[in-house]
Amino acid sequence: MSRLTEFLHGGLRVCASGCTALLFSVAPPAHAASENVAQVGDWKGIGRAATPAEVRAWDIDVRPDFKGLPKGAGTVARGQEIWESKCATCHGVFGEATHVFTPIAGGVHSEDLKAGHTASLLKPTEARTTVMKLSHVSTLWDYINRAMPWNAPRSLSIDEVYAVTAYVLNLGSVLPDDFTLSNENVAEVQARLPNRDGMTMDHGMWSVKGKPDVRNVACMKGCAVDVKVASVLPEAARPAHGNLADQNRTIGPVRGVVTAAQVAGTAPAVPSQGVAMLQLANKGACLSCHQIETKVVGPAFREVAAKYKGDPKAFATLIAKVKNGGQGIWGAIPMPPAQSLSDEEIGKLVRWVLDGTPQ
């Protein structure tokens, strides 16, 4: 067995110096396998060479040194058109929206472009937008190219990705209105990014040899003499996750705490309409997206009642909508078809929503 095949078969885990040079100076067999099986075995015929077209089709990543970035260009103005037709429903016209995801743009100031650090990352109240954190243009270009629009990834052309990347950076106060972003000037744009120097690798959590930054000691007796409860669950958060009694086993050493019922003693013998309907809505998983008063993923039930007040067709339309799902009335986010509810139950729920969710 030659050193090369031995090497290729993992027989030599640690190579003597010169081994890599040897490997890359010898023309390999079409498949790096041989007659002689060391530990791994003869893999001849397993796997085939990727064709250049296949590699081009899948190797789409763009690195910080712009390796992988295809040639192309796009203007901020063209980017605005794309943004407003394909992105703004979810991200907002100014990249400010929070109903689908965190804001994309905002929080960057002109001093940041000079500093290379986004100052507002230090402000506890400021939402952390994408552009505030962004340290590489390649990251933004690559991500839009591979994954956006969210519901139709890989549908933009190369030039469209340049244009809309330019527009996101324009919304983010990095590029002027008349800018054309291209593979030629992308390095200059990199040099303007507000948070280009905002990353650090000074930590021990990547390398297996890295050292942890926080240390505790395993004291056993009389350790913290003055234990304080510094934070407790806010009262409002207790029922926010539904009835915890329904999230625990009904046998065993403990039970889940009842968090969704009225106070003992004041409870009526029969569940009120409101409680019964909430149970039904819970069974139908509606409450993961809807609340009575506030908009979550879907509109607040009160908003729905207000919108369709006095509309005689609403009852039938909404039953069909809940049954089959749909989108476009309240925004771009779709509602999935209702599961685990009968038609009758859906009817009851819709009636209750339209009646203004009485208690």
Added chain:
Amino acid sequence: MSALPRAALPGRLQRAPEGFLQPAQIREVAAGRRGFLRSAFAAAAGLRLAGAARAQPPGEEVILRPQPWATSLGQPVAAFPYGQPSKYEKNLMRRESPGLTRVSAASVAFSPLQGMFGIITASGLHFERHHQGWEDIDPSKHRLMVNGLVKQETVFTMDELMRLPSVSRIHFIECGANTGMEWGNVAVPTVQYTHGMLSCSEFTGVRLIDVLDHLGYDRKKGRYVLAEGGDGSGMTRTIPMELVESGEVLLAYGMNGEMLRPENGYPLRLVVPGVQGVSWVKWLRRIEVGDMPYATKDETVHYVDLMPNGQLRQYTSIQEAKSVITTPSGGQMLLDKGFYNVSGIAWSGRGKIKRVDVSSDGGRNWRSARLETPVLSKALTRFNIGWVWDGAPAILQSRAMDETGYVQPKINQLRAVRGTRSIYHNNAIQSWQVAQSGEVSNVQAY
């Protein structure tokens, strides 16, 4: 009994009374009126207890009266060709945390740790985190491409990958954002939401190093691997080659004896033991060997840790040692004073768990718990320890130590270094406060 607010309890009407206790009953127990428990079987028989005076029945109905399951013919084999949990177990399911994310295709479903045993996560309860929804990919159309700094850029089918030498290994997977909601303050009620982005399975697959060796990768320059998913998000993460060379990184297709579930990356995912879940790229379609890190979206604008000085720590990946008590835990109610088996899990991204200590007085005094075997590297380890609750308020905590000697920190120690605005890598000691009523709740105590 008649004063019990049964009707007010959602979903409670149909259940047999012996299966659960109502809040008022729990309060009676907590107040020491245990006689109530003895009379519970009478209630089970549907008897109404009118006041105090009544004769002791000769025994429990469930014993004295033949039950339907003992007096009838049961279901045939393969009634469910793919088995299901008991209908009585439906409370334990994956759940989202309301308000955490905006849309459920870019969201998290948490594992119900509060009701789980041992170290293996039932595949149907494995936590979910998707960035662009999940897909059920036709495995005959799935390909793995390996390109970049290899002698021969190569495509594998699943048929081919599954022919290669396989290994099976048990490892935990934890999302880097697990417990992230608690960096600032207590935010969520139960261990499902505080720690449920955590699962542990036996994974089967091919060692990535064997494939790279076979293809002749450039050991000198090829110090990084990019893993890319085949779904719409095309999830990409950089893995340092030193991890791959350790032989631990797997191209996995098996999970707990069956193929991966679609939500977990069917038919192929990367397994990167000790490293946060986002690097365990699902629906894996491509491995690229390169000479620099890739700064992808989920290692540049997310999964970065904001430090008090405004710098973002990039490529923080290894999950430091951590533990949590799962029984009893937040949102649960102790039914009585007396003995409890305090049980929980511990894990470390740097190796094996060496010791877990448990305190019931908020961290003043500690006792070492019993570790259940097997104790495996970068896997969950189950711990148990007896505790007698005297009915007084208590604060339960667990503290893990791994084989490197690292001791799980307190939240104030973490904050002293990293501030309060980080989202990721909160491995702080968890405190559960037990109130006199028996109710257990989430607190931060130090």
